[in-house]
Amino acid sequence: MNLFYQPLIQEGITYLDSLESKHSARVLRKKSGDRIYITDGKGFLYTALITDADANRCFFEIQEKVPETQKQHAIHIAISPTKHADRFEWFVEKVVELGIDRITLMECDRTEYTHLKLERLEKIAISAMKQSVRLTLPSITGPIKIKDVTDNPDKTSKFIAYVDPGNPNHLKNIAKPNSDYLVLIGPEGDFSEGELSLAQEKEFQRVSLGSNRLRTETAGVAACHILNLVNTP
Secondary structure: OOEEEOOOHHHOOOEOOHHHHHHHHHHOOOOOOOEEEEEOOEOEEEEEEEEEOOOOOOEEEEEEEEEOOOOOOEEEEEEOOOOOHHHHHHHHHHHHHHOOOEEEEEEOOOOOOOOOOHHHHHHHHHHHHHHOOOOEOOEEEEEEEHHHHHOOOOOOEEEEEOOOOOOOOEHHHHOOOOOEEEEEEOOOOOOOHHHHHHHHHOOOEEEEOOOOOOOHHHHHHHHHHHHHHHOOO
């Protein structure tokens, strides 16, 4: 299934933007009367027929609107931006494909800050959402300080992934299904002792992602995958 994106469809916008229109007309060779599938990124799949296959503004008529199957869990990963932007962009792409609900860029003591553009990250997320035929676009926010993340009052299952070979508490064994999760992923130099203490004071559970030392972006992908597996029947 080729999935198109129109975030304003519920507001009465029944045409694709110029990029989506060009893809429809020039790459996929869609014509008037052809069926297409569209998501608004808010959890709905629309079946539509093209009424005007213009390459700059492709108009359509909605035939059916179907809601996404509701999940019983939600995954939020707060992660330190990596020094190299391309590695963080890879992280965003992969966790969206796997199934994440929220990403927060988190500033830590040892963050080697890079100037990531949220607009570019959102474009990557949109592309990954369409590629994996997901119907909900995850939110991407930040950067914010780790203290502001740990002050989160939500009743979520809260974890901090920390490099500690002696920690027997693997995330896959600690996380319970059908819950909302917040996982903190630190920078390449890991969290400072002060940050670890701060998180534990806020009732974040210290967890392992395995015996291997993982790069920041790999740890984020691993955490997302583990939590989805925990919720797989």
